[in-house]
Amino acid sequence: MKEKILALFVLLFCVLGHINAQEKVEPLYGGEIVSKYVWRGQDFGGVAVQPYAGLSYKGFSFTVWSSLGFTNEDVAEVDLIVEYTNGGFTASITDCWSTYYGSGAKYFAYGANSTCHTFEALVGYDFGPVNVAWSTNFAGYDGVTPKGKRAYASYCYIAAPFSLLTIDWEGGVGFTPWANDYYAGYGSTVGCDDDDCYVGTTSFAVCEIALQAVREFRITDSFSISLMAKGCYNPAINKFYFVAGISL
DSSP states (O other), X not given: OHXXXXXXXXXXXXXXXXXXXXXXXXXXXXXXXXXXXXXXXXXXXXXXXXXXEEEEETTEEEEEEEEBOSSTTSEEEEEEEEEEEETTEEEEEEEEEEEEGGGOOOSSOOOTTTOOEEEXXXXXEEOSSXXXXXEEEEEESOOBOTTSSBOOOEEEEEEEEEEXXXXXXXXXXXXXXXXXXXXXXXXXXXXXXXXXXXXSBSSOEEEEEEEEEEEEEEOSSSOEEEEEEEEEEETTTTEEEEEEEEEO
C-alpha cells in the first residue's frame, strides 16, 4: 500500500511539473494560529500553528497542510490534499496523518490495524446562501462500527455564510450519518450496542453546531490579516468550545 501511495504523489508532482513548463502555476501559502485545535466538534489540543503551502492550476490544486501544537497531548497532523474546484463545485482527496506527539507513531506506516493515516474523499457545492460538503473515509483508519466492522465513517457539514456589521459570519451544522468510532469526540463518549460498549456513536449523531465570525484587516494592497472567533457545541458529547485565531 505504501508503494502505491508514494507512486500516486510522485505522479501528481510530475503532472504539476509538466503543467508548470507549459502554463503558469499559482503558489498557495499561508497559515493560522489558533487558541485551540477543534475539528468537526472534536478537541484535538491547545494552541496550534497551522501553515499550508501548495500549487494551483485551472481549478486543480495540491496542498500540504499541517497542525503543530506545543505539548505531547496535542495532535500532530499533516494533510496532503488534491482538490478540484469549478464554480460552486468542489471535490478532493485527502491523506490525513494524525497522532499525538508523544505516541512515537511513524509517518510511513500503513498497517491495516496500526496506521495513523486516513484517506478521505469529499464532494461539496456552494449554492450561495448555503453550502454543503459530504466527506467519507475510504482507506486507512476509516472507523469501525459497534460490531467491529469497517464504518467508512462519513461527515456532512451544512453552512450558511452572511455579512453583518462589516464582519463575515458563518453558521453551520455537522453530523455523522451512521455508527462509527471516528467522530466520537476523540474518546470523550461511550456508546453501547447489544450490550457491547465501545468509544463512538451508535447511529446518526449531530457533532457540531457552530457560529464563526471573521474580520479582515488589509495592511497593504497585497497583504492582509484576519481575526477569527468561533463557538462550537457538540451535542453528541455535550461539549462546548470557543476558539480564537489569526490568519495570514
